[in-house]
Amino acid sequence: MAGTLYLCATPIGNLQDMTRRVIETLRAVDVIAAEDTRNSIKLLNHFDIHTPMTSYHEYNKVEKAEQLVGQLLEGKQIALITDAGTPAISDPGEVLVRMCQERNVPVTSLPGPCACITALTLSGLSTRRFCFEGFLPADRKERRMVLEELKQESRTMILYEAPHHLKGTLEELYDSLGNRRITLCRELTKRFENIMPTTLEQALAYYKAEEPRGEFVLVLEGKSFQELRQEEIASWETMTIEEHMAHYEGQGMDRKSAMKQVARDRGVGKREIYAHLCS
Ligand code: SAM
Secondary structure: OOOOEEEEOEOOOOHHHOOHHHHHHHHHOOEEEEOOHHHHHHHHHHOOOOOOEEEOOOOOHHHHHHHHHHHHHOOOOEEEEOOOEOOOOOOOHHHHHHHHHHOOOOEEEEOOOOHHHHHHHHHOOOOOOEEEEEOOOOOHHHHHHHHHHHOOOOOEEEEEEOHHHHHHHHHHHHHHHOOOEEEEEEOOOOOOOEEEEEEHHHHHHHHHHOOOOOOEEEEEOOOOHHHHHHHHHHHHHOOOHHHHHHHHHHOOOOHHHHHHHHHHHHOOOHHHHHHHHHO
């Protein structure tokens, strides 16, 4: 029978956030796969855990996942930990989980600290609908595409960023999205935790004078529905009725439904659209 892969969340800055279940699991498994064994040994020593470790990181994630899945299929129990937080969130864990699923190896997750959720709850921004972007792509073209998409995002957005890229990213966000509310969450759960609810403009001004230090999560306000609606109306206004109709018919709507929708968008009666099209 195959063993189980245990995704074990570890503290993002405060050792007291380690759960009892994670400690017990890390003691009980045959092997712990860790993103950085030198880093994780401190955590294991602190909790008196003596299970052998093996490294599983960004640069060996595919070959190593193969090996780990092989061990799991032989019946070994394996735990995955990353440098901090929940495995598979902006770290190589995702590859291993997918491979386990493909080979019918059971995977379970032991929930615990995660920087994005901790930041969201502290942001003061809407938590009802949100999306997690992680790190913006390093590739310039992909990055531009993601920023373009985010312009119209109405959900609260959560981003990870390294301190040495913070100013650049704030500038790009400001240039693409305009001024928005943003909460910068720094050094979460650590001694110098700092939550800064501000705007993109003010954050940029602040970090012009101040060198960013520590770990950051950026929580950004989504575009309001009111703003999206106004933009939509403005875009209809630049179209002729024929173009507006073609827009919906191009999406597969029949003529009658398209007329109804065009009338609704323009805030006029259906008859008016019909009369225009038949004139
Ligand atoms: N798997 C982790 C999790 O569950 O959040 C995230 C790993 S990702 C490689 C590391 C990024 O998470 C950092 O660059 C930072 O953006 C964010 N992060 C991790 N710990 C943090 C903390 N204590 N305070 C603020 N941000 C943190």
